[in-house]
Amino acid sequence: MTAAPPPSPSPTPDGAVPAGAAPSTTGPAQSMNLAGNVVPPGEPGPLLTATDLSVGFAVGGSIVGRLRHEERVLRAVDGVDLVIERGGALALVGESGSGKSTLARALTGLVPLDKGEIRLGERVLSGRRSRADQRRIQMVFQDPYSSLNPRITVAGILHELLRVHNIVPRAEVDSYSRELLGLVGLTDDALHAYPRQFSGGQRQRVAIARALALRPELLVADEPVSALDVSVQATILNLLQELRGSLGLTLLLISHNLAVVRHLCDRTAVMYLGRIIEVAPTSELFAAPRHPYTRGLLAAIPRMTALADNEAPAVQGDPPSPLRIPAGCRFRTRCPIAQERCAHDDPELTAAPGRPAHVAACHFPLDAPARNVVGRNVVGLSTVQGEPSPSQ
Amino acid sequence: MIGSGAAVLGESGPVLDVRDLHVEITTRRGVVKAVDGVSIDVPRGEAVGLVGESGSGKSMTLRAILGVLPPEARVTAGQVLLDGTDMVPLPTSALNRIRGPKLAMIFQEPMSALNPVMRVGWQIAEGPRVHLGLSRSKAAERAIELMRRVGIPDSERRFRAYPHEFSGGMRQRVMIAIALSCDPEVILCDEPTTALDVTIQDQILRLLAGLCRESGVSLLFVTHDLPVVAELCQHLAVMYGGQIVEQGPVAEVFAQPMHPYTLGLLRSAPDVEEVRSSLVPIPGSPPSLITPPPGCRFHPRCGFAEADCQVEPPPLRLLPGGRATACLHYERCAESLEAEEAAR
Numbered sequence: 001m002t003a004a005p006p007p008s009p010s011p012t013p014d015g016a017v018p019a020g021a022a023p024s025t026t027g028p029a030q031s032m033n034l035a036g037n038v039v040p041p042g043e044p045g046p047l048l049t050a051t052d053l054s055v056g057f058a059v060g061g062s063i064v065g066r067l068r069h070e071e072r073v074l075r076a077v078d079g080v081d082l083v084i085e086r087g088g089a090l091a092l093v094g095e096s097g098s099g100k101s102t103l104a105r106a107l108t109g110l111v112p113l114d115k116g117e118i119r120l121g122e123r124v125l126s127g128r129r130s131r132a133d134q135r136r137i138q139m140v141f142q143d144p145y146s147s148l149n150p151r152i153t154v155a156g157i158l159h160e161l162l163r164v165h166n167i168v169p170r171a172e173v174d175s176y177s178r179e180l181l182g183l184v185g186l187t188d189d190a191l192h193a194y195p196r197q198f199s200g201g202q203r204q205r206v207a208i209a210r211a212l213a214l215r216p217e218l219l220v221a222d223e224p225v226s227a228l229d230v231s232v233q234a235t236i237l238n239l240l241q242e243l244r245g246s247l248g249l250t251l252l253l254i255s256h257n258l259a260v261v262r263h264l265c266d267r268t269a270v271m272y273l274g275r276i277i278e279v280a281p282t283s284e285l286f287a288a289p290r291h292p293y294t295r296g297l298l299a300a301i302p303r304m305t306a307l308a309d310n311e312a313p314a315v316q317g318d319p320p321s322p323l324r325i326p327a328g329c330r331f332r333t334r335c336p337i338a339q340e341r342c343a344h345d346d347p348e349l350t351a352a353p354g355r356p357a358h359v360a361a362c363h364f365p366l367d368a369p370a371r372n373v374v375g376r377n378v379v380g381l382s383t384v385q386g387e388p389s390p391s392q
Numbered sequence: 393m394i395g396s397g398a399a400v401l402g403e404s405g406p407v408l409d410v411r412d413l414h415v416e417i418t419t420r421r422g423v424v425k426a427v428d429g430v431s432i433d434v435p436r437g438e439a440v441g442l443v444g445e446s447g448s449g450k451s452m453t454l455r456a457i458l459g460v461l462p463p464e465a466r467v468t469a470g471q472v473l474l475d476g477t478d479m480v481p482l483p484t485s486a487l488n489r490i491r492g493p494k495l496a497m498i499f500q501e502p503m504s505a506l507n508p509v510m511r512v513g514w515q516i517a518e519g520p521r522v523h524l525g526l527s528r529s530k531a532a533e534r535a536i537e538l539m540r541r542v543g544i545p546d547s548e549r550r551f552r553a554y555p556h557e558f559s560g561g562m563r564q565r566v567m568i569a570i571a572l573s574c575d576p577e578v579i580l581c582d583e584p585t586t587a588l589d590v591t592i593q594d595q596i597l598r599l600l601a602g603l604c605r606e607s608g609v610s611l612l613f614v615t616h617d618l619p620v621v622a623e624l625c626q627h628l629a630v631m632y633g634g635q636i637v638e639q640g641p642v643a644e645v646f647a648q649p650m651h652p653y654t655l656g657l658l659r660s661a662p663d664v665e666e667v668r669s670s671l672v673p674i675p676g677s678p679p680s681l682i683t684p685p686p687g688c689r690f691h692p693r694c695g696f697a698e699a700d701c702q703v704e705p706p707p708l709r710l711l712p713g714g715r716a717t718a719c720l721h722y723e724r725c726a727e728s729l730e731a732e733e734a735a736r
Contacts, residue, residue, distance in 0.1 A: 095589040095590075095591060095592075096560075096589055199677055229445040229446055229616070230445065230616060230618075230657055230660055230661050231445060231656060231657065231660045231673055231674035232673065233660065233661070233671075233673075234660035234661070234662075234671035234672065234673035234674075235673040237662065237671055238670055238671055238673065241670070256589065256590065257662075258590070258664055259661065259662040259663055259664040260662055262662065262664055262667055263662035263667060263668070263671070264662075283667075286664070296591065297590065297591060298664075299594075300590045300591045300593070300594035301590055301619075301664050302590075302593070302594070302597070302617065302619035302620045302622070302623050303619055303622065303623065303664070303665065304618070304619050304622040304646055304663075304665075305622060305623070306622065306623060306624075306642075306643070307597065307598060307601050307623045307624065309605065310602070311598070312598075313591070313594045313595040313598050314591065314594050315591040315594070315595075316595075318559045318561055318562065318592065
């Protein structure tokens with residue numbers, strides 16, 4: 001139903017990462033054990049291709065209703081196509097309830113798919129993944145206070161994982177664990193400490209070490225810094241950037257913080273009510289968004305300047321409930337430029353003329369050179385159409 | 393902005409004047425000096441941002457001002473002057489006459505601040521009935537009017553809704569309507585937009601900015617998000633380890649920070665408008681408030697620290713332009729910024 005963004009010819013980042021960002025290779029990465037962590041270059045094609053993914057959850061409804069098969073389904077992810085390039089960093093952004101976390105969990109294999117297929121490299125992943133397939137995609141969760149077992153030391157966490165998955169010979173488990181900690185910037189002392197003995201930032205480092213222990217090809221990070229203080233966020237963001245460079249890791253970052261996304265990712269996908277509505281190289285998305293929602297989302301980011309007097313908010317109203325997704329274009333109820341056609345025609349992701357890597361799902365994409373997009377005065381967003389829907 | 397009287401502030405003077413506030417929390421591990429000599433002025437009709445990381449004492453400061461400290465915490469010294477009246481020694485009965493008509497608060501989590509089994513309209517109408525002595529029908533009318541004012545569509549019908557029927561943004565609008573219901577002079581805001589999406593945050597910030605401008609209410613706005621302060625507030629106070637380390641007009645402080653901690657906060661956060669090659673984190677971790685480091689509390693994490701920083705706690709010094717800093721070597725910040733500029 002939607003067109004996948006065409007894979008760019010080379011798997012190199014599209015230039016959103018500034019030249020100076022070449023991360024310093026961390027020492028331990030060159031050592032013998034972690035050599036296995038470095039992804040072999042040169043394999044052709046995208047790392048991950050997801051086609052027409054749908055994930056739904058049954059909600060509410062009475063027992064009688066369920067017996068009559070009247071249960072309501074919340075379509076958290078509704079027909080998503082996604083391509084993740086080898087060695088790239090893709091961001092998934094959107095409001096809460098847009099389905100970005102569910103999509104990340106579905107890709108990691110933590111929630112079952114209702115529909116669609118996930119292809120990792122050449123192979124289609126089955127619904128029940130083998131251990132080898134599980135290892136290839138690993139995840140870092142938002143809250144480092146609840147994602148680590150409080151009763152087990154860091155050594156316990158890592159050793160269990162390494163034994164179950166048989167990553168290194170038993171004799172090397174300990175030295176490999178130390179190397180992993182070195183990789184994420186922790187000292188050997190951390191090995192025998194319990195999670196409660198660490199600060200939030202250190203816990204998130206442990207969580208990253210745990211994810212990297214299995215030598216994944218794709219690291220999925222779901223809001224990895226939003227539970228941390230500003231001064232600590234920077235250390236984790238720098239670490240992720242370094243690891244991308246030193247291990248050739250592919251990153252899928254879920255974040256609501258667009259500044260973090262802009263800093264770390266070379267491609268960005270915007271989700272709205274279970275659909276991806278725009279994908280583009282990050283720098284291009286920020287400079288010239290094509291979907292009115294993306295434009296509004298960017299204009300809503302707080303900036304280091306005072307608000308202009310009496311200016312309308314960038315996006316009006318609340319997102320509709322995912323239980324009652326509007327027919328046609330799902331953004332039309334909040335869209336300032338919605339037309340008759342948007343009410344019945346569901347737009348597909350289509351590429352911008354001459355820019356195959358920039359796709360948007362809008363019948364009337366914004367193609368004018370976007371001056372002021374990052375600034376405040378967004379042309380075309382001052383008029384309001386449609387009533388904000390109550391979100392019940 | 394700092395407690396130096398009306399000369400700086402013009403004719404109106406501060407509506408809320410916090411002087412040398414100390415709050416201590418008794419824990420099993422010792423006495424935590426959560427707020428350690430904080431002074432803030434909130435001028436009439438303006439918004440003051442209070443920023444700092446978790447544990448810096450910013451929320452405790454707000455709670456002490458409102459008189460809603462947790463049982464293990466108490467104000468050990470200082471004054472909270474609201475229109476010249478010190479609220480600290482007042483008994484609860486007297487505070488109850490101030491809270492609502494003069495001083496109101498908006499919390500971070502509207503869902504836990506609202507009564508889940510009471511219709512939102514009546515929650516908004518409660519204040520006017522109690523404090524302004526309005527009849528049931530008059531109070532309901534006022535509530536509907538307030539709901540309209542804070543941008544809740546279809547307010548007559550939604551008067552009868554319960555909090556769970558509202559979205560996060562709409563609940564926060566209800567909180568704002570409750571805060572406004574008795575025409576307070578000051579609204580204390582404790583991270584009111586942190587739990588919201590950026591699009592909704594944008595709507596709420598514009599609403600608050602409009603209220604400030606049109607009805608002359610003052611805001612004391614606690615957040616950890618610097619751009620939010622830049623958008624909404626005219627003044628800024630930066631807290632670290634229970635103390636205010638820098639104060640001043642928002643634009644000036646952000647353009648030319650005069651405390652290394654403020655500079656560190658600005659450098660560590662990614663900026664949407666400018667992609668930097670790498671972020672500069674603040675090394676180390678926040679100080680223990682049971683046994684704070686001697687001298688300047690920031691010196692163990694500070695790149696500019698000298699021997700004299702460890703001797704005595706540096707006082708908050710007044711500087712021209714309504715600015716104040718607690719750094720002995722604040723010129724280093726400007727030098728560092730210049731060097732950075734030159735390197736570009």
